[in-house]
């Protein structure tokens with residue numbers, strides 16, 4: 001029954017020439033003829049499949065035969081000049097419709113097609129059935145400046161997760177840097193994204209500060225595809241985890257800078273906790289409504305004050321609105337904590353520790369609807385110092401020291417889906433993966449980097465100006 005038990009993949013013949021005992025007696029002279037005919041058919045199929053190579057080659061041969069080599073050189077020159085003119089006139093359309101499609105076809109043939117069956121087999125993505133071997137079908141390749149996107153039709157029995165687990169191995173097999181697998185809207189397909197060049201290699205300069213922050217899309221850096229990375233703060237708390245010098249400070253400062261316009265107009269109040277003695281964040285003092293550092297007891301007090309504000313607001317909004325809308329009279333309260341573990345784990349006074357934990361849990365579990373957001377940075381993402389992870393809908397993993405930490409921070413299976421935070425090099429400070437609740441694949445991002453001068457400048461330009469303003473309070477012992 002030939003239409004049943006058909007595997008929709010590419011069938012690999014067991015041997016290139018599969019000679020079976022002839023049923024009829026075939027005269028010997030007919031065999032070469034048969035091979036010749038079969039070879040011709042295969043050549044024709046190849047010529048049609050690779051028309052973009054054979055077409056110009058045949059046209060060039062025809063011009064050469066008909067008009068000679070001078071005319072051929074003239075035609076080649078004219079085509080080259082036309083391409084250069086297109087590129088100079090409109091580079092974006094030239095790259096999109098002219099250059100990248102050619103690169104994609106070439107890479108499909110030379111990089112992927114050539115070694116496809118062997119790499120699929122060695123990476124464990126081929127299968128065997130009824131004595132035949134099958135490899136997944138390579139559907140198409142798309143290229144841009146940095147990335148190759150390879151669309152593949154999976155074999156029956158495969159899941160996108162199988163491809164996500166193999167993506168890194170595939171990338172190295174094709175001699176590329178980094179690989180990720182993404183689902184598509186078709187359940188039989190998966191898209192592999194291989195990095196040719198790192199678009200995030202260069203430091204991202206401070207971004208323009210909007211006068212009115214868009215809380216649904218705060219621009220904090222650049223994504224791998226070159227687009228700006230926009231963080232949705234509406235309805236979300238943000239957790240940032242990273243080893244020492246991984247650039248946690250640059251994430252916090254990028255966020256503070258994106259909110260600075262709102263600080264000046266009174267739309268945003270920053271309540272900042274710097275338990276490491278105020279070294280990291282003190283430079284932005286003029287922007288902060290509260291600044292607490294060093295002494296755990298005073299930090300517990302400020303956190304409890306935030307809880308009180310949250311409760312009063314919740315009581316006021318009950319029955320009036322389901323979501324808080326920030327105004328200068330009723331601003332968005334953004335609680336920024338550098339080194340969360342210093343508040344939740346490393347405090348020796350158990351009573352104060354419990355007070356801090358209780359206040360943080362309340363802010364995290366009840367603050368979202370009433371306009372209180374928590375942005376917390378963390379160096380050591382072990383479970384015992386991270387009891388609140390699931391209360392942070394947005395999680396950012398910068399460079400981490402161990403593979404297991406990727407899943408601890410970003411959620412189970414994040415590393416398999418491509419968030420290889422442990423492989424971010426030390427030279428790439430400020431590069432990380434962002435996991436969003438409800439979004440399957442993590443996004444790789446480089447956050448903007450603000451120097452001390454930029455931060456001082458930010459403080460001078462966007463210091464709090466609203467009528468109810470008081471000088472920032474320093475909470476000390």
Ligand SMILES: Nc1ncnc2c1ncn2[C@@H]1O[C@H](COP(=O)(O)OP(=O)(O)OP(=O)(O)O)[C@@H](O)[C@H]1O
Pocket residue numbers: 203204242243244245246247248249250280379429430431446447448449
């Ligand atoms: N986004 C960035 N782009 C380029 N370089 C960066 C970026 N962020 C940080 N760096 C570099 O890395 C260094 C350490 O950054 P940062 O202090 O923000 O790290 P951290 O994770 O907060 O460190 P710690 O855990 O010690 O507080 C900076 O001095 C800077 O040179």
